[in-house]
Amino acid sequence: MHPGESAAPHEGGSVPGNLLVFAAIVCEALFILLNRKLRTPVAPLPLSALMCGIGLAVCIVPACFEQPWKMPLDAGALTGVLYYALIPTVAGFVLWYEGAARVSGAEAGLMTALVPVSALALAALLLRERVSAAQLAGVACVLGAVMLATFGQTLSTRKVT
Numbered sequence: 171m172h173p174g175e176s177a178a179p180h181e182g183g184s185v186p187g188n189l190l191v192f193a194a195i196v197c198e199a200l201f202i203l204l205n206r207k208l209r210t211p212v213a214p215l216p217l218s219a220l221m222c223g224i225g226l227a228v229c230i231v232p233a234c235f236e237q238p239w240k241m242p243l244d245a246g247a248l249t250g251v252l253y254y255a256l257i258p259t260v261a262g263f264v265l266w267y268e269g270a271a272r273v274s275g276a277e278a279g280l281m282t283a284l285v286p287v288s289a290l291a292l293a294a295l296l297l298r299e300r301v302s303a304a305q306l307a308g309v310a311c312v313l314g315a316v317m318l319a320t321f322g323q324t325l326s327t328r329k330v331t
Contacts, residue, residue, distance in 0.1 A: 199282045203275050214267035218260050280319050283312050 212220070270278040287309050293299045 195282070195285060198285070199279060203279055211271075214264040214271075215260070217267060218263035221263065222255070222259060280316060283316055287312050 273281075290301060290305055290309060294301045
C-alpha cells in the first residue's frame, strides 16, 4: 500500500464480521433442518413466496425510516435487488428444497458445509480476492470431511446390502 491510501474494509479480517457470517451460516443450517420437521410440507416455490412475504412484513416499517422515496432512482441498485430476488431467493430456494426433499436431513446438513467453500472459490474467481494458506487449509478440511462422510455412507450402505 502507498502512503495516503486507505485499506479496504475487508482487508485484515474482522472478528465481529466473521462471527456475523458464522451466525448467518448457523441460522441457514437451522432453517434447512427445521424445514424438514414441518408437519405439512410446503412446496419450494410457495415457501419462497412465503419467506419473501414475511421478510417484507418484517422490514417494511424499518425500511420507511430510510425514506427511500427521497433517494435518487439508481438502475444499478434496482438491477441488484431484482437479481437477489430472483437468483438467490427464488431459484436458490426452489433448487435447494427440491434437492433437500430427495435426501436425508443429515445429507442436506452436510451439504451446507460447501457454502463457505463455494463462496471462497467465487470470491477468488469473480472478485479476484486473494486466498490465504489458512483459507486453503480450511477448504481442504471441509472437503476432506465431506469426502469422509460420503465414503462412510457408501461403506455402511454396502455392508447392509
